[in-house]
Amino acid sequence: MLPAMSSILERINKIAEHEKVTISSIETRINASKGVLSRSLRTGTDISSKWLTAIVENYPLYNAEWLLTGRGEMLRDAGDRFTVKQISKLRADRDKDVQRIPLYPMAASAGIFEIIASEQHLKSIPIEYIHIPRMPECDGAVPITGDSMYPLIKSGDIVLFKEVHDKTNIIWGEMYLAAIKHRGDSFFFSKYIQKAEREGYARFVSANSHHQPVEFPIDSIRALAIIKATIRFQSSF
The missing domain is CATH 2.10.109.10 (Umud Fragment, subunit A)
Known part of the structure; x- marks a missing residue:
């Protein structure tokens, strides 16, 4: 597993909870096959970097640094330049x-x-x-x-x-x-x-x-x- 991948999976789950959508809905938005994220969440396996990039691009209100490293706030705020x-x-x-x-x-x-x-x-x-x-x-x-x-x-x-x-x-x-x-x-x-x-x-x-x-x-x-x-x-x- 990539370093801190389990934490990234937890943060993806938090995005889904905050959006009040299912993981399957996130998969659809980022044009991923059904199960790409949910399978990783269930088994703890790695997620391809292209899907992490797709999440960043399709959910621009969320702090990408928070998603990838856990640093900072989940949502962008007025402090973002x-x-x-x-x-x-x-x-x-x-x-x-x-x-x-x-x-x-x-x-x-x-x-x-x-x-x-x-x-x-x-x-x-x-x-x-x-x-x-x-x-x-x-x-x-x-x-x-x-x-x-x-x-x-x-x-x-x-x-x-x-x-x-x-x-x-x-x-x-x-x-x-x-x-x-x-x-x-x-x-x-x-x-x-x-x-x-x-x-x-x-x-x-x-x-x-x-x-x-x-x-x-x-x-x-x-x-x-x-x-x-x-x-x-x-x-x-």
Whole structure:
């Protein structure tokens, strides 16, 4: 067993108790097979580091240092240092003195369909609310996984978004969350959207140069939200 793994298992169980959910629900959120966590809790066997990372990314309100080492408080508090970076400020945007922005879980299996697609929006239950002053109006926030927009957005950052209901209102060159369904495959990513040379297509471009641009028909976009700002916690992971 890895050092202190039994203590980590106990802390995962505390997260489940605090969230008032089952371990099976946590497995679903982190896109793990049924039994990956519950089996370890029952037998005391090691949990793969990728599942610990997934817990950190999908439960951003919990102190990662506490989960991994037991040091500090279980929940992040005002003492955690974080930075808010505004990504998009359009001419029509009006800052609000303060707003209560719902924070949604970002399980890989759920994708954006349960978060920003209009027909699903009411079915998504926020895990918390973020109070942000002097920021353009936002519809929600989600933690991001992956490195396609690194270094602007890194895995674990929280992005604040504003839904786009009409795809003809895409502002070329801005950064978006997009859910795509094309030729039977579904994709979800955060990227810049540029106008493609092909008529009726959009070009999705990463900040990370290791990711090649891709093009999809605009009609394949199932849900879209412009990224207004990011939140990055500075506490040690």
